[in-house]
Amino acid sequence: MSLNRFALRRSPALPAAAALALGALLATAAPAAQAAGTTAAPAAVAAPDIPLANVKAHLTQFQSIATANGGNRAHGRPGYKASIDYVKAKLDAAGYTTSLQQFTSGGAVGYNLIADWPGGDANKVLMAGAHLDSVTSGAGINDNGSGSAAVLETALAVSRAQLQPDKHLRFAWWGAEELGLVGSRYYVNNLPSTERSKLSGYLNFDMIGSPNAGYFVYDDDPVIEKTFKDYYAGLSIPTEIETEGDGRSDHAPFKNVGIPVGGLFSGADYTKTAAQAQKWGGTAGQAFDRCYHSSCDNTSNINDTALDRNSEAIAHAIWTLSAGTGEPPTGEGVFSNATDVAVPDNGAAVTSSIAVTGRTGNAPAALQVGVDIKHTYRGDVVIDLLAPDGTAYRLKNSSSGDSADNVIATYPVNASSETANGTWKLRVQDVAAQDTGYIDSWKLTF
Ligand code: DTR
Ligand code: ZN
Ligand code: ZN
Numbered sequence: 499m500s501l502n503r504f505a506l507r508r509s510p511a512l513p514a515a516a517a518l519a520l521g522a523l524l525a526t527a528a529p530a531a532q533a534a535g536t537t538a539a540p541a542a543v544a545a546p547d548i549p550l551a552n553v554k555a556h557l558t559q560f561q562s563i564a565t566a567n568g569g570n571r572a573h574g575r576p577g578y579k580a581s582i583d584y585v586k587a588k589l590d591a592a593g594y595t596t597s598l599q600q601f602t603s604g605g606a607v608g609y610n611l612i613a614d615w616p617g618g619d620a621n622k623v624l625m626a627g628a629h630l631d632s633v634t635s636g637a638g639i640n641d642n643g644s645g646s647a648a649v650l651e652t653a654l655a656v657s658r659a660q661l662q663p664d665k666h667l668r669f670a671w672w673g674a675e676e677l678g679l680v681g682s683r684y685y686v687n688n689l690p691s692t693e694r695s696k697l698s699g700y701l702n703f704d705m706i707g708s709p710n711a712g713y714f715v716y717d718d719d720p721v722i723e724k725t726f727k728d729y730y731a732g733l734s735i736p737t738e739i740e741t742e743g744d745g746r747s748d749h750a751p752f753k754n755v756g757i758p759v760g761g762l763f764s765g766a767d768y769t770k771t772a773a774q775a776q777k778w779g780g781t782a783g784q785a786f787d788r789c790y791h792s793s794c795d796n797t798s799n800i801n802d803t804a805l806d807r808n809s810e811a812i813a814h815a816i817w818t819l820s821a822g823t824g825e826p827p828t829g830e831g832v833f834s835n836a837t838d839v840a841v842p843d844n845g846a847a848v849t850s851s852i853a854v855t856g857r858t859g860n861a862p863a864a865l866q867v868g869v870d871i872k873h874t875y876r877g878d879v880v881i882d883l884l885a886p887d888g889t890a891y892r893l894k895n896s897s898s899g900d901s902a903d904n905v906i907a908t909y910p911v912n913a914s915s916e917t918a919n920g921t922w923k924l925r926v927q928d929v930a931a932q933d934t935g936y937i938d939s940w941k942l943t944f
Contacts, residue, residue, distance in 0.1 A: 503650050508896055543870075545817035546659055548651050550806040556647035557639050559584055561797045564637035569793070571632040571643075575604025581630050582609050585650055585671055589613045592657035594669075595720025601673070601684040608673035610681045615656055617908070618666035624820045625668045626652070626701040626812065627682070629675030629748055636793040640800055641766070645672055645703035648809040652816055660907040662868065663820035665698060672748050675704070682748035686755055687746040694755055701815060702749035703808070704760035708787040710780040711804035712765040714740035718753060722760025722819065728729075729814045735807065736777045762811060764804045766790045834868075834941035839926075841873070843934040847927035849884070857918035857944060861885075865913040867893060868942035871905040871926060878928045883911055886920025896929045904935075918944060 537889035560581060564570055569579030582598070589596050599610040611630070631637020653669045661667075686694070699722055712841075715726045730737045737907030740763045744750070749759040765786020775782035789795040833852045841848055867883050877900035881893040893909040917927035924940045 511888045512756050518718075523806055542906065543661070543821075545682070545810070545813035546655050546902070548648070548655055548806075548809040548813045550802060550809065553647045553651045553805060553809050554800075556584075556650055556803070557797055557800065558641050560643040560647070561637050561639060564632065564796075568634060570631070570634050571638055572634040573603060573608050573631045573677055573680070575634070578631050578673065579609065581646075582611050582671065582673075585630065585646065586611055586613075588650060589653060589669075592654050594653065595656070599681075599685060599688075601681065603674045603677055603680045609683055610673055610685050611671040612685075613653060613669045615653070615661070615667040617667075618663050618820070619695050620666050622665040623668050623696045624663075624665045624698055624701075624816070624823050625670060625719075625752075626703070626816060627670035627672055627748055628703045629673070629681065630671040631673055631676055631681075632795070633676050633791045635791060636795040637681070637797075638794050639797050640705055640709070640764075640787055641790060641795055642675070642705050644705060644707035644764075644800065644808075646806055648706055648805065648812050649703055651809060652813045655813055656816065658902070661817070661820075662908050663817075664905060665820040667816065667820055671690065675748055679748055679750055683751045686751040694757065697752070697757045699758040699760065699819060700749060700752040701819075702747055702752075702759060703810070703812060704747040704761070704763065705766055705787065706762050706764050706808035706812075707800040707802075707805035708764035709799055709801050710765070710770055710784050710786045710788070711801045712770060712778055712780075712786050713737045713775055713804070713807075714761075714763040714765065716740045716749065716759065716761040716763070718749070719758035719760050722758060722815070725818050726760065726762060726811055727813050729811050730807075733807070738774075743944075749902075752857055760815075762808050764801070764808065790904070831944040832941055833922075833944075834939060837937035838871065839937040841871070841879070841928050841935050841937065843928050844878075844931045845928060847880075847925050848937070849923040850940060851924045852922050852940070854886075854919050854922055854944075859918060861913035861918045863912045863914040863942055865911045866908050867924075868908045868941045868943065869893070869905055869913055869924065870938040870940065871935060872903075872938050873905065873928070873933065874902050874903055875930070875933035876903065876905045877901060878930040879905055879935070880927045880929055882911075882925040883909075883912060883913075884923040884925055885916040886922060887916065889916065890925070898930065905914050942943060 563580045571577035594613040672681035753759045767790040772782040789799045877897040883891040
């Protein structure tokens with residue numbers, strides 16, 4: 499549970515009218531100054547909580563890895579590859595498509611880990627990353643286990659939510675940052691220009707849990723910057739723009755080739771001023787991180803509040819910046835229904851219909867059924883697709899232990915034995931008491 503939220507069994511979902519009003523409010527939010535390539539439509543779905551305990555568990559693993567491998571996780575040392583293997587295993591298990599990019603620096607082999615979340619528009623890629631290497635003098639828990647762990651947990655949250663954003667999501671853990679941004683430079687330099695042009699933005703997180711924390715937002719792409727600043731403003735946490743970071747972390751190679759960048763930073767060896775201590779707490783006249791690049795950069799060298807807040811901000815930015823315009827993809831093969839249908843608590847099934855016309859022959863073997871069902875306990879919910887002839891295809895069973903909110907997912911259905919044209923129905927039933935919800939929208943993509 500994060501430090502700034504309470505996990506109560508939620509009140510019933512917003513009535514559809516209220517939800518629509520809220521949606522309209524979000525939709526009329528004044529658009530930010532749009533930089534090339536980055537658009538920040540209001541997030542169609544709010545980001546989930548990023549459990550601080552999960553982020554810290556990754557830090558504990560990084561610490562254990564360093565302790566077992568000569569005290570560090572530096573480029574070319576066994577502790578770095580062990581860190582890569584840990585992160586990669588988590589992502590593989592969560593359904594990511596991962597790849598290791600190998601390079602050589604200082605006579606030693608280095609690795610970048612790239613993880614793609616399947617789906618989204620391949621021509622609009624939102625990327626987030628953190629360097630995973632430490633210096634040789636220590637475990638590098640704040641620098642940069644903190645960024646690595648927060649990005650990892652956000653990626654795992656994407657998987658838990660089965661997020662289907664408009665944009666394609668890609669995450670990266672860089673090698674040899676401490677040797678001069680070597681891994682991220684290698685990645686960008688070896689990225690064909692056609693692939694670079696697909697990157698709508700790169701978000702960088704390097705040191706986000708500093709003990710004497712500051713809350714700095716990179717002053718680069720205005721839309722990304724605004725996304726972070728608005729998030730913190732919503733928590734009444736003042737931020738400052740990060741002025742001394744240009745060129746000092748892995749966003750620099752992306753910025754140098756014109757890709758919109760942004761990120762968060764909690765401070766390194768610079769000293770916190772009295773004015774900063776006044777607004778952020780902590781100790782004036784002391785470095786934001788007194789263990790910067792030192793052997794004491796271990797699991798005790800973390801400010802939980804800063805790590806938690808920054809982890810939540812990362813998830814907020816990923817959910818917000820990966821949402822497109824919210825319009826369904828163009829193309830005659832998409833049919834949708836966005837009329838809300840209330841789902842009675844522990845009651846009869848309800849249906850929402852889509853009339854498909856203009857198709858020829860049968861439906862495909864991989865008919866995509868996209869659903870957006872708002873509900874405060876998704877384990878209560880059973881979902882079926884009904885073909886025009888009434889044949890039922892089970893999309894989701896109930897699961898008593900799944901207390902998370904909402905079902906936002908796309909289900910592939912082999913509907914090749916069904917005629918495409920006709921009235922298709924989504925059937926939804928709440929099969930357990932307490933918690934209610936409604937069908938927000940659904941679509942069929944042929
Ligand atoms: N160079 C980073 C730490 C660092 C120093 N200033 C900034 C500003 C923005 C991001 C990171 C940094 C390192 O030692 O890894
Ligand atoms: Zn460093
Ligand atoms: Zn760093």
